[in-house]
Amino acid sequence: MKRLKKLLALLLCLAVMLALPCGAWAAAPTPFGVSVRIEGGGSRTVRAFEDLYPGNLYLSLNDLSKLLSGTAAQFRFEYNASGQYFSVTRGREAVASEEDGAIGPRLAPAELELAPYNLYVDGTMRRYYTYRSGNRDMYMNLTDLQLMLDLTAERPDRVNVVLDPLRPFEPDLKQLEEEGFFDATNAVVLGDADTGEILFYRDGRRSFPIASVSKLMSWLLISEAAARGEIGMNDSVRITEEAERISDGPDGTYALRFKAGSYAPLRELVEVMLLASSNEAAVTLAAHTAGSSDAFVERMNARAKELGLSTARFYTPNGLPSYSSSAVSAKRQNSMSAMDLFALCSYLLANERDILSITSRQLGSMKTLNYSTYNTNPMVFNVPGVTGLKTGSTNRAGYCLTVSMPVTRGGETHDVVLVLLGAETATLRNQAAEILLRWARDYYAGHDFRPAA
Numbered sequence: 001m002k003r004l005k006k007l008l009a010l011l012l013c014l015a016v017m018l019a020l021p022c023g024a025w026a027a028a029p030t031p032f033g034v035s036v037r038i039e040g041g042g043s044r045t046v047r048a049f050e051d052l053y054p055g056n057l058y059l060s061l062n063d064l065s066k067l068l069s070g071t072a073a074q075f076r077f078e079y080n081a082s083g084q085y086f087s088v089t090r091g092r093e094a095v096a097s098e099e100d101g102a103i104g105p106r107l108a109p110a111e112l113e114l115a116p117y118n119l120y121v122d123g124t125m126r127r128y129y130t131y132r133s134g135n136r137d138m139y140m141n142l143t144d145l146q147l148m149l150d151l152t153a154e155r156p157d158r159v160n161v162v163l164d165p166l167r168p169f170e171p172d173l174k175q176l177e178e179e180g181f182f183d184a185t186n187a188v189v190l191g192d193a194d195t196g197e198i199l200f201y202r203d204g205r206r207s208f209p210i211a212s213v214s215k216l217m218s219w220l221l222i223s224e225a226a227a228r229g230e231i232g233m234n235d236s237v238r239i240t241e242e243a244e245r246i247s248d249g250p251d252g253t254y255a256l257r258f259k260a261g262s263y264a265p266l267r268e269l270v271e272v273m274l275l276a277s278s279n280e281a282a283v284t285l286a287a288h289t290a291g292s293s294d295a296f297v298e299r300m301n302a303r304a305k306e307l308g309l310s311t312a313r314f315y316t317p318n319g320l321p322s323y324s325s326s327a328v329s330a331k332r333q334n335s336m337s338a339m340d341l342f343a344l345c346s347y348l349l350a351n352e353r354d355i356l357s358i359t360s361r362q363l364g365s366m367k368t369l370n371y372s373t374y375n376t377n378p379m380v381f382n383v384p385g386v387t388g389l390k391t392g393s394t395n396r397a398g399y400c401l402t403v404s405m406p407v408t409r410g411g412e413t414h415d416v417v418l419v420l421l422g423a424e425t426a427t428l429r430n431q432a433a434e435i436l437l438r439w440a441r442d443y444y445a446g447h448d449f450r451p452a453a
């Protein structure tokens with residue numbers, strides 16, 4: 001009788017699921033046709049879908065390549081089977097493919113993971129979050145398309161898009177603010193690290209969780225300890241039990257396992273901490289520098305106070321949450337305001353520029369650790385000249401980013417710093433960061449460097 005009841009309950013659940021609209025339970029959206037028109041030219045139906053919410057539009061690169069062929073924005077879109085990557089080559093005509101013509105069937109759920117799939121633009125790797133349709137096609141967000149191809153798009157309604165290949169992508173920050181583009185973030189500060197001039201500001205004085213951006217302070221303490229001779233960059237560092245526990249858990253670095261009692265060069269641990277955001281490396285370096293993670297955290301808070309970072313509060317060397325030991329445990333996270341982070345980044349650029357030799361790299365290879373990694377900072381890939389600095393994310397912190405980018409005006413070079421905290425998604429964080437960095441570069445192309453007001 002119990003088995004019969006379980007079977008009936010299962011059948012009832014299946015019946016309810018089948019009765020629901022597909023969007024209520026199925027992960028796979030259905031592509032639909034969007035009419036994409038070239039300003040002053042032709043049009044074509046392009047496969048597209050809206051991710052989660054109306055307006056969040058993703059378009060087929062394969063279809064766009066056909067549409068733009070013969071225009072100023074033409075590009076060839078291909079898949080390299082031997083290298084297992086997609087490529088976009090601007091200035092070349094599209095190639096015919098079996099994907100031409102029809103709107104495709106429902107995309108399989110397995111093909112819809114949002115990830116920075118390998119994409120090369122004119123031979124240079126880019127790190128945009130896209131949806132991949134097997135080895136046949138890639139769907140890219142409309143904002144990222146404008147950034148990648150440097151053209152302007154307009155969307156008069158849900159099923160129409162107008163592209164202008166002759167008009168470079170130059171977003172209006174005031175208009176974006178009015179439309180609520182930055183509402184999906186906690187705080188944004190963009191400014192000149194050398195003069196202190198602030199170009200863009202959003203809630204920069206309030207403290208927010210900063211996740212792995214905390215590792216910038218960890219780097220500062222490690223570098224200063226090395227300068228005092230307390231540790232050496234060529235030290236062989238013992239992996240701690242705390243690092244092994246993290247390595248075996250959900251916050252461990254992918255494909256990199258730390259074994260307590262083994263040893264690794266300090267230089268490689270620093271690189272994997274900054275490039276791959278290794279939480280294990282951070283606690284290992286903390287123990288090597290100060291004797292324990294707790295002692296290191298005390299130094300982090302003391303150093304922040306010395307630097308005048310009044311909103312800074314650290315609980316861990318790596319930015320992971322920390323639980324208090326009370327019966328009703330509090331979940332605590334490292335936090336700081338965007339303005340204080342701007343000040344910290346400015347201090348690093350003025351006094352600890354060796355960090356840029358690591359954070360400016362797209363790829364890292366740690367021979368002793370037998371590990372290779374991409375830099376977690378997508379701006380190093382997508383914006384020419386970016387030199388750092390650090391990303392971070394937890395459920396509470398959202399997606400955070402600090403970026404440094406040198407800008408030259410009249411033979412004088414200054415570092416522009418962007419701090420962005422609490423973006424709802426990695427895609428939104430990356431889009432906002434690239435837009436702001438491009439705007440800053442354009443701004444200083446026509447304005448002299450000025451001191452802070």
